[in-house]
Amino acid sequence: MDFETIPGVGEKTAAALAELDDAERALTDGDVAALARAPGLTEGRAAAIARGAIRRDHDDPGGFLATDRASEIYRDALGLLQARTVTSYAEKRLETLFPTGSKSRIEEVRAFAGDATALDADPDVLAALSGVEPLSDPNPRRVRERCIATTDAERYAAAKETFPELSIEVVENARDIGELARSYSTVVVLDESFAGIDVEGDVRVLPDAAERTDEVVPERLLAFFAENREALEAAAAVHEAAGIDPPCDVAALRDALDRLDDDGTIVGDDELERLSNAVSDLDTAASTAESVANDRLRDVIRERDVTIEGTDFLSLVEQGARVDSLLSRELEDEFDEALSAAREHFVESLSLRPSEADLTERVFPEDPSFPLGHDEEAVGRLRTELKTARDRRAAKLKADLASDLDDLREPVETLVRDALELDVRLAVSRFADDFDCVFPQFTGHAGDDGPGTFTIEGGRSPLLDVDFEDVAPVDYDVSGVTLLSGVNSGGKTSTLDLVGLVVVLAHMGLPVPAESVRLSRFSELHYYAKSQGTLDAGAFESTLRDFAALTDGAADRLVLVDELESITEPGASAKIIAGILEELAEQGAAAVFVSHLAGGIREAADVSVAVDGIEAVGLEDGELVVNRSPVKDHLARSTPELIVEKLAGERETSFYGRLLEKF
Numbered sequence: 252m253d254f255e256t257i258p259g260v261g262e263k264t265a266a267a268l269a270e271l272d273d274a275e276r277a278l279t280d281g282d283v284a285a286l287a288r289a290p291g292l293t294e295g296r297a298a299a300i301a302r303g304a305i306r307r308d309h310d311d312p313g314g315f316l317a318t319d320r321a322s323e324i325y326r327d328a329l330g331l332l333q334a335r336t337v338t339s340y341a342e343k344r345l346e347t348l349f350p351t352g353s354k355s356r357i358e359e360v361r362a363f364a365g366d367a368t369a370l371d372a373d374p375d376v377l378a379a380l381s382g383v384e385p386l387s388d389p390n391p392r393r394v395r396e397r398c399i400a401t402t403d404a405e406r407y408a409a410a411k412e413t414f415p416e417l418s419i420e421v422v423e424n425a426r427d428i429g430e431l432a433r434s435y436s437t438v439v440v441l442d443e444s445f446a447g448i449d450v451e452g453d454v455r456v457l458p459d460a461a462e463r464t465d466e467v468v469p470e471r472l473l474a475f476f477a478e479n480r481e482a483l484e485a486a487a488a489v490h491e492a493a494g495i496d497p498p499c500d501v502a503a504l505r506d507a508l509d510r511l512d513d514d515g516t517i518v519g520d521d522e523l524e525r526l527s528n529a530v531s532d533l534d535t536a537a538s539t540a541e542s543v544a545n546d547r548l549r550d551v552i553r554e555r556d557v558t559i560e561g562t563d564f565l566s567l568v569e570q571g572a573r574v575d576s577l578l579s580r581e582l583e584d585e586f587d588e589a590l591s592a593a594r595e596h597f598v599e600s601l602s603l604r605p606s607e608a609d610l611t612e613r614v615f616p617e618d619p620s621f622p623l624g625h626d627e628e629a630v631g632r633l634r635t636e637l638k639t640a641r642d643r644r645a646a647k648l649k650a651d652l653a654s655d656l657d658d659l660r661e662p663v664e665t666l667v668r669d670a671l672e673l674d675v676r677l678a679v680s681r682f683a684d685d686f687d688c689v690f691p692q693f694t695g696h697a698g699d700d701g702p703g704t705f706t707i708e709g710g711r712s713p714l715l716d717v718d719f720e721d722v723a724p725v726d727y728d729v730s731g732v733t734l735l736s737g738v739n740s741g742g743k744t745s746t747l748d749l750v751g752l753v754v755v756l757a758h759m760g761l762p763v764p765a766e767s768v769r770l771s772r773f774s775e776l777h778y779y780a781k782s783q784g785t786l787d788a789g790a791f792e793s794t795l796r797d798f799a800a801l802t803d804g805a806a807d808r809l810v811l812v813d814e815l816e817s818i819t820e821p822g823a824s825a826k827i828i829a830g831i832l833e834e835l836a837e838q839g840a841a842a843v844f845v846s847h848l849a850g851g852i853r854e855a856a857d858v859s860v861a862v863d864g865i866e867a868v869g870l871e872d873g874e875l876v877v878n879r880s881p882v883k884d885h886l887a888r889s890t891p892e893l894i895v896e897k898l899a900g901e902r903e904t905s906f907y908g909r910l911l912e913k914f
C-alpha cells in the first residue's frame with residue numbers, strides 16, 4: 252500500500268508505517284493501538300492517520316466541521332462516548348469516528364454501531380476490561396548463554412539487527428568456534444560451510460537462523476508473553492464474561508503463562524529448580540558439610556585417650572606437626588564415618604543425582620586430615636557441570652514452551668484486539684442507552700431535491716446544564732432558511748446545540764438522543780456561537796468576511812448562527828443578517844439563525860424568511876414558563892413584551908397599556 256496517498260502522511264510517516272507487519276489491516280480497522288506501534292507515532296497521531304485513511308477510502312474531502320463551534324460540539328459528543336470507555340485504547344479508537352458527508356462511511360459506521368447497540372454492558376465484562384491494554388513488544392533483553400558466529404561481515408551486520416539479544420562473534424575457523432563453545436552454552440553458526448563441524452559443546456549450524464528466531468532466541472517470545480501476561484489474562488476473562496468464543500485455546504494459554512515468570516524465565520520445573528538451587532548453594536553446602544565432619548571428629552578426638560608409642564612420639568616431634576598418619580592409624584573408622592557424613596550432607600543438601608554425586612568424592616578427598624577440608628578445584632568442576640546441566644535444561648524448557656506459545660502468538664493478538672474493540676462497542680451501546688438514542692433516518696443529499704431539512708422529535712440534549720432526566724424533549728423541524736425567535740433563556744441556544752449535536756452524531760453514523768430524527772445528508776456544518784459582546788471595528792470586519800465566505804458555498808451545508816446581532820448595533824445587525832439570509836436562501840442552503848431581531852430581519856429581507864418561535868406560555872412566581880419546542884411560523888413575543896403585558900393586566904396605570912401597543 253502506498254501510505255503517502257493518505258492525507259497528512261508524508262515520506263517519514265509512510266516509512267514508519269511500512270515497518271508494521273499489519274499496517275493495512277490496522278488502517279482498515281482503525282486499530283489505533285497497532286498503528287501507534289510504528290516508530291515515533293503517538294496514539295493521537297495514529298488516530299489522525301486512521302482518519303486520513305478512512306477519508307481517502309471514502310472519497311471524503313473532510314471539512315465537515317467548518318467552524319470552531321461545530322468542532323466543539325463534535326468534541327463534546329466524542330467526550331460523552333469516551334466517558335463510557337474502560338480502556339484508553341477505546342478512548343483513542345473512538346477518535347476514528349468523525350462526522351462526514353460521505354454516504355458510504357456513514358453507512359459503514361451505522362452497521363458497526365447497529366451491532367454495538369444490541370450489546371448489553373455486563374458489569375463483569377466492564378470489570379475484566381479494566382485490565383486489558385494493547386499488546387506491547389518488550390525491549391530486547393540480553394541473553395548471555397548463547398551467541399551467534401559467522402565469518403562474513405554482511406551476515407554479521409544482518410545478525411546484529413535480527414538478534415539484538417545475542418552477542419554476534421566473528422570467527423575464522425573451527426578452532427574459533429570451539430573456543431566460543433567453551434564460553435557459551437550454545438553457539439549458533441550462520442555459515443553453511445561449517446555444517447558437520449566437530450567441536451566439543453552445543454554448536455548448531457543454522458544458515459537460516461533469521462527465519463527461526465523463536466528457536467534461536469525463544470526468550471523473545473517468552474518475554475512477549477511474560478510482559479503482556481495481565482492484558483492476556485484480562486482479555487481471556489473478557490471473552491468468558493461476555494460469552495464470546497475466544498480465538499485461541501484459553502486453557503492452553505493459561506497453562507503456558509503458569510510456566511512463565513514475569514521476567515520471562517521458566518517456573519514450575521522441579522529439575523530446573525533443583526539444578527539452579529544446587530549451583531547457587533554449592534559453596535555453602537561444601538562449608539556446612541565440612542563443619543558436620545569436623546564437629547564429629549572434634550567430639551571423638553576430645554573423648555579419646557590416645558597412647559603414643561615412643562617411636563611415634565619421636566617422629567612427631569622430629570617431623571613437626573604431621574599427625575595425619577597418627578590420625579589414620581588411631582581414628583581410621585571415625586575419620587571414615589566423618590567423611591561419609593560430610594559427603595552425605597553435601598549430596599542431600601544439594602539433592603545431587605548419583606552421576607553428579609560421583610564428583611562429590613573428589614570434593615572431599617579420602618586422605619585423613621584434621622580439620623577436614625574440601626577441594627576447591629573439585630567444587631569448581633562440579634559447579635561447571637551443574638551449570639551446564641541447568642542451562643541445557645532451561646534451554647530445552649524454553650524451546651518447548653516457545654513452541655507451544657508460537658501457535659498462540661497470532662490468536663492472542665486477536666484475543667486482545669477483540670476485547671478492546673468490545674470496549675469501543677460497549678461505549679457506543681452505553682451512550683445510546685444512557686441518552687435514549689435512536690438511529691436517524693437520512694432523507695437524501697441536502698440540496699438535491701430542494702434545500703436541506705431536519706425533523707427532530709423528542710430531542711433531548713445531553714449537553715445541557717441540567718440533569719438529563721430533567722431535560723424537556725424538543726420537537727423541531729426546519730427546511731431551508733429559518734429565523735428562530737424566543738424569550739430570554741427560552742432555550743434558543745440549547746435548541747441550536749441540540750440540532751448541532753444531532754447532526755454531528757448522525758453524520759458520524761451514530762444514534763442520536765431523540766425519539767425520532769429525519770434529516771438530509773449535509774457535507775458541512777457551519778455553527779457560529781453567540782459573540783461575547785459588541786465587536787470593535789477590526790473584529791467586526793473579520794466576522795463579516797467569515798460570513799461573506801458563507802454566501803458563495805454550495806447548497807449542501809447546514810448553517811447555525813446564534814444571535815449574530817450582538818456583534819454590532821441592532822439596526823445594522825438586522826440589515827446584515829437579512830442580507831446573509833437572502834444569499835443562503837438563494838443558494839438553497841439550510842440555516843437556522845437565532846435572533847431577538849427576527850421581526851426586523853424579516854422586514855429587511857427581500858425574500859420571505861420563515862420565523863419560528865420559542866414561546867413563553869406564562870409567568871409563574873416571576874419565572875417564565877416556556878414551551879421548549881419552537882412553534883413553526885410564529886414570531887415569539889419577547890420577554891420585555893411579556894412583562895409589559897403582565898403589568899398592563901394589573902391596571903395600576905394606563906402607561907403599560909400604551910406601552911404594550913408599541914410592541
Ligand SMILES: Nc1ncnc2c1ncn2[C@@H]1O[C@H](COP(=O)(O)OP(=O)(O)OP(=O)(O)O)[C@@H](O)[C@H]1O
Binds near residue numbers: 723738741742879
Ligand atoms: N429542553 C430543555 N430542557 C430543560 N431545560 C432547558 C432546555 N432548554 C434550555 N433549558 C434551560 O434553559 C437555560 C437557558 O437556555 P438557553 O441559553 O438555550 O436560552 P436562550 O433562549 O438561548 O437564552 P438567551 O435569549 O438569553 O440567549 C439553559 O441553561 C437550561 O438550563
